Amino acid sequence: MTLAGCSKSDDSTVTPTDNNAELLIRKWTFSDLTVKTDAKSYVIPQTQGNMISVVSDDNAITFNKEGSFSYLSDSKPVMGKWTLINKTLVLINADNVTSNWSVNALTKTDLELASINVDLTKGKDLTDRKVYTEEENSVGAVSLIFLASLGKQNGGTIDLTKEPQPKSIQLILKGKGQ
Template identity: 45%
Template sequence: MNRLSTLIALLFVSLFLANCKKSTDAVSPADVPSQLARKWAFSEIFVQTDAKRYTIPPTNVQLASDDNLITILSGGTYTYVDNKVTKNGKWALSNNNQTLTLTDADADASSWQIVSLTSSTMELGTITVDLSKAKQTDEEAGVAFACGIALSTIDKKSGGTVDFTKEPTPKTVQLIVKAKAQ
């Protein structure tokens, strides 16, 4: 899986996780590593623009794995299945345990802001991308591309329900995903 497709897959996963309801068992930053270490099923994906949040139906996009599951292990590694092959990567926390970085076997990394994390749900968001920026980083370009692909699945021109000719032109985009513990 090349770098861009890995990033896109991870971004789609994050979109699926963004719409879960928060439970009351929130964890402190010190508990984040132990709360992350479990199997997660991605359930919801969103594209957040400066003007609006768009819900992307899970049937419209392929998530990070064949079965929409990712297993985050306590030793700093993660696994998922892609095209019936188990893939491995490494994860790390930074920014007072508020940023999760996933690095695949090809050394391609994507960073996710931990929006919320409980023992049963997780919500992650990518970086927010300024679409007016003339020169984007690889990560920004990947996020913008993934958001564009996700939004195209709900466009009326593609059989979706949103008429983007009547929507405000986004200035910024961010992928948000929600997951449930398995």
């Protein structure tokens, strides 16, 4: 994976380990979404009328001490399970779907997560289960949809025909703790 390592911006920033999982235990609201390709990063704009739901209906997750987390799905509260080992946050949602997130930064007030990095060159189609895992399919498809939303043909401001064709793709989420 080509993820950036944790960095210290001040004394309150820590390198995530299983020993500081208590920093994660709180409600997190995610409002900063970036699609990162091998060539470029694209910030996906969030507006009041156009909130893109990535982690839940309201883009909020509450991590509980006993290894569970809660979030809204179809306007109903649901539960999942989480573990934090070194820099990897493993989430198992209410549908028993597992996702792995690299924790790039973690403080009491800030959390930056990076999805797995999906190699778009290893197969012709993200739905090919012989080539792509379910998680790669999900991350790749969602990332490409977000990227396409920036295109002029979809009401965005970028002429995607002039952008480099991505060879890999990844989601970066930034959240604020409450």
